[in-house]
Amino acid sequence: MFRTTDIVLIAVMVSAAAFTYTTKHAAEAELSKVRQLEAAIxxxxxxxxxxxxxxxxxxxxxxxxxxxxxxxxxxxxxxxxAHQIGDFSELPARPLRIEDITDGAMGGMADSGIDTTTTGGVIQ
Incomplete structure (x- = not known):
């Protein structure tokens, strides 16, 4: 009456149905979690x-x-x-600028006619 292939095919169909059901159930559970998270957000x-x-x-x-x-x-x-904030004597000393250093190191190059702005103080 039933052949072996029929029994195997029935077993495959039952296992496929069981797998589909468990997958659907797991997906619905995850969808429920996602909806709860969206509601919380x-x-x-x-x-x-x-x-x-x-x-x-x-x-x-x-x-x-x-x-x-x-x-x-x-x-x-x-x-x-204004006096609660600070006084001029409490201010730190003015920081040294690069111009202060280079003017002293050039030894009066500004007086010699060299444009120290464009050449950067380099004698050509």
């Missing part, structure tokens, strides 16, 4: 937009000015004065 993006809008509202200069006036006695805020 969308939620985070919306949260970020809301937080940026909130930050924008909280840092408005007019709002901060009102808060500074309300809590002036507690915070004792005052504008920064």
């Amino acid at each position: 969308r939620f985070e993006e919306e949260t970020t937009v809301v937080l940026k809008a909130d930050w924008s509202l909280l840092t408005q200069p007019s709002r901060l000015q009102k808060l500074a006036e309300i809590y002036h006695s507690q915070l004792q805020l005052a504008p920064v004065e």
Whole structure:
């Protein structure tokens, strides 16, 4: 009645159906994970937009000015004065420039008629 080839073909069809079912099931599980991740990403993006809008509202200069006036006695805020930042005596010495070095090393080449700007101080 059944030949050996029929039995082998039936076994191949059953195994192919089982493989197809497991592959489909695994793909659906991965698709579910992808959709969950996309939903989480969308939620985070919306949260970020809301937080940026909130930050924008909280840092408005007019709002901060009102808060500074309300809590002036507690915070004792005052504008920064120029003398609080620094003094000229606290500034570092002026750095040495290449022109300062080359003018001394050329020994008065600028007076000799050589254009030190275009030749770079090289005597031709």
